[in-house]
Amino acid sequence: MNILERIGRVFIRLFEETGLWFRMLVRTFVWTFRPPFEGGEWLRQMVRVGVDSIPVVFLTTMFTGMVMALQTYNGFHRVHAENFVGSVVALAMLRELSPVLVALMVTGRVGSSMAAEIGTMRVTEQLDALEALATDPVHYLFVPRVIAGIVMLPLLTILGDALGVGGGYLVGVKLMGANPVIYEQNTYQFLQMNDVWSGLIKSAFFGLILTLTGCVRGYYTSGGAEGVGRATTAAVVSASLIILFTDFFLTKLLF
Amino acid sequence: MNDNTPMISLQHVDKTLGGRKVLDDMSFDVGRGDSFVIVGGSGVGKSVTIKHIIGLIKPDRGHVVVDGQDITTMRPIDLNRFRRRFGMSFQEGALFDSMSVFENIAFPLRRHTKFTDSQIRERVDECLDMVHLEGVSSKRPSELSGGMRRRVGFARAISLKPAILLFDEPTTGLDPVISDVIADLIVEMDRTLNTTTVTITHDMKVAFKIADRVAMLYKGRIVEEGTPETFQQSQNPIVQQFIQGRAEGPLTE
Numbered sequence: 001m002n003i004l005e006r007i008g009r010v011f012i013r014l015f016e017e018t019g020l021w022f023r024m025l026v027r028t029f030v031w032t033f034r035p036p037f038e039g040g041e042w043l044r045q046m047v048r049v050g051v052d053s054i055p056v057v058f059l060t061t062m063f064t065g066m067v068m069a070l071q072t073y074n075g076f077h078r079v080h081a082e083n084f085v086g087s088v089v090a091l092a093m094l095r096e097l098s099p100v101l102v103a104l105m106v107t108g109r110v111g112s113s114m115a116a117e118i119g120t121m122r123v124t125e126q127l128d129a130l131e132a133l134a135t136d137p138v139h140y141l142f143v144p145r146v147i148a149g150i151v152m153l154p155l156l157t158i159l160g161d162a163l164g165v166g167g168g169y170l171v172g173v174k175l176m177g178a179n180p181v182i183y184e185q186n187t188y189q190f191l192q193m194n195d196v197w198s199g200l201i202k203s204a205f206f207g208l209i210l211t212l213t214g215c216v217r218g219y220y221t222s223g224g225a226e227g228v229g230r231a232t233t234a235a236v237v238s239a240s241l242i243i244l245f246t247d248f249f250l251t252k253l254l255f
Numbered sequence: 256m257n258d259n260t261p262m263i264s265l266q267h268v269d270k271t272l273g274g275r276k277v278l279d280d281m282s283f284d285v286g287r288g289d290s291f292v293i294v295g296g297s298g299v300g301k302s303v304t305i306k307h308i309i310g311l312i313k314p315d316r317g318h319v320v321v322d323g324q325d326i327t328t329m330r331p332i333d334l335n336r337f338r339r340r341f342g343m344s345f346q347e348g349a350l351f352d353s354m355s356v357f358e359n360i361a362f363p364l365r366r367h368t369k370f371t372d373s374q375i376r377e378r379v380d381e382c383l384d385m386v387h388l389e390g391v392s393s394k395r396p397s398e399l400s401g402g403m404r405r406r407v408g409f410a411r412a413i414s415l416k417p418a419i420l421l422f423d424e425p426t427t428g429l430d431p432v433i434s435d436v437i438a439d440l441i442v443e444m445d446r447t448l449n450t451t452t453v454t455i456t457h458d459m460k461v462a463f464k465i466a467d468r469v470a471m472l473y474k475g476r477i478v479e480e481g482t483p484e485t486f487q488q489s490q491n492p493i494v495q496q497f498i499q500g501r502a503e504g505p506l507t508e
């Protein structure tokens with residue numbers, strides 16, 4: 001009984017929060033097209049989400065590409081299929097690893113800091129002050145951040161694609177001694193435009209999810225410094241979960 | 256809108272926060288161009304009351320009518336636009352800590368006026384001058400003292416010359432001289448711009464100086480309201496204890 005009740009409560013909260021999330025999504029969408037447009041603020045957020053994330057993206061995707069090559073080479077060597085290492089690395093990076101890993105890393109970096117920032121504004125009444133100055137926090141804070149996420153995540157993913165494939169090439173050719181020409185040929189051989197697109201479309205969705213979740217968690221912060229800490233953790237956990245969850249359905253949808 | 260309708264009218268407002276009924280059938284009117292002062296003990300619900308006037312808190316029951324419009328039933332987008340008539344300074348300042356002092360005060364000007372940069376600079380300087388702050392405009396709020404922050408909050412509230420001004424303890428923590436400067440400013444704005452102001456304060460000297468009407472908040476409602484003279488002579492023991500600042504009396508029972 002007790003345990004059923006608990007499970008029930010978890011589900012109710014889940015539904016409530018999902019509803020809240022979508023309501024804020026609609027509010028953000030509506031406010032996006034209303035003046036005034038804060039160009040400077042949009043730009044600042046793009047730098048914060050995009051440019052400042054380059055080092056993290058660089059390391060993550062490059063090493064993932066390298067490990068991929070290493071692992072597949074070992075496996076494929078047993079069935080004398082070393083030639084396909086390049087194809088596997090490229091496909092995996094472009095379609096799946098680069099979008100998801102970039103999104104998860106940026107969630108940790110940016111989603112959390114957005115939750116902390118807006119959460120602090122909540123507990124110090126700065127959000128009330130914004131409203132009192134006839135400025136909707138969704139308009140002034142959410143819109144530039146969410147736009148930055150949607151625009152910058154695909155760009156970071158392109159970078160991740162290149163670095164992952166490059167890392168794989170380095171390991172395959174320099175370390176494992178694959179033939180550079182054949183490796184390169186195999187990298188492109190089975191790729192279609194669709195592989196690139198599906199990854200980029202997914203990453204745009206992830207960018208929306210991680211920024212909006214950070215903003216929403218911050219917006220509903222209560223309870224001082226401890227509340228801000230909770231909001232930050234919750235932002236990372238729930239954004240990561242939503243990203244992985246959405247990833248499955250988007251992949252199914254986009255082939 | 257005719258001139259006899261009140262500018263601000265709270266009608267039978269109830270509000271429960273954190274399991275406690277903070278406002279209990281609270282009603283009062285503030286006339287156009289009046290200066291209304293709310294006094295009362297700490298934690299009695301003064302800040303909650305002033306936040307109702309600008310719609311930052313919605314009442315559980317009752318209505319808040321400002322300039323003839325019921326803001327409790329207004330759509331969020333309309334309420335957002337409606338708030339341009341207000342200026343509010345918060346008890347803790349609530350300055351945007353990612354911006355400089357200058358940007359804080361310029362914020363409403365940038366968003367809601369077509370001022371050029373030089374006009375904005377002029378107006379910001381003017382506002383800082385009025386609250387006797389100099390050489391702070393490029394500082395961050397975190398580099399200021401509590402009293403300076405409060406004055407910047409005050410300057411930000413008045414920068415648009417709004418029709419309605421709400422001040423939550425504008426002089427708390429300020430030295431007596433600057434307190435008097437702020438009080439004079441409020442009086443002056445009432446006279447020259449015909450602003451309607453609602454001020455919360457613990458400082459009876461400031462209260463009597465700026466008020467057209469003083470109201471005492473106690474147990475969720477207004478227990479006494481009047482001009483500074485009638486308020487001072489009130490026979491209500493609660494009011495008398497508060498004005499004289501005595502430790503014994505109905506307030507502390």
Ligand SMILES: Nc1ncnc2c1ncn2[C@@H]1O[C@H](COP(=O)(O)OP(=O)(O)OP(=O)(O)O)[C@@H](O)[C@H]1O
Pocket residue numbers: 272273275277295296297298299300301302303304346
């Ligand atoms: N967001 C909130 N959640 C729960 N309770 C709240 C909230 N805001 C205010 N309260 C409660 O409402 C009561 C009134 O608070 P309020 O801030 O209005 O007091 P105040 O009269 O302004 O006091 P002070 O003079 O100390 O500023 C307090 O008991 C407070 O605990």
Ligand SMILES: [Mg+2]
Pocket residue numbers: 301302303346423
């Ligand atoms: Mg207060």
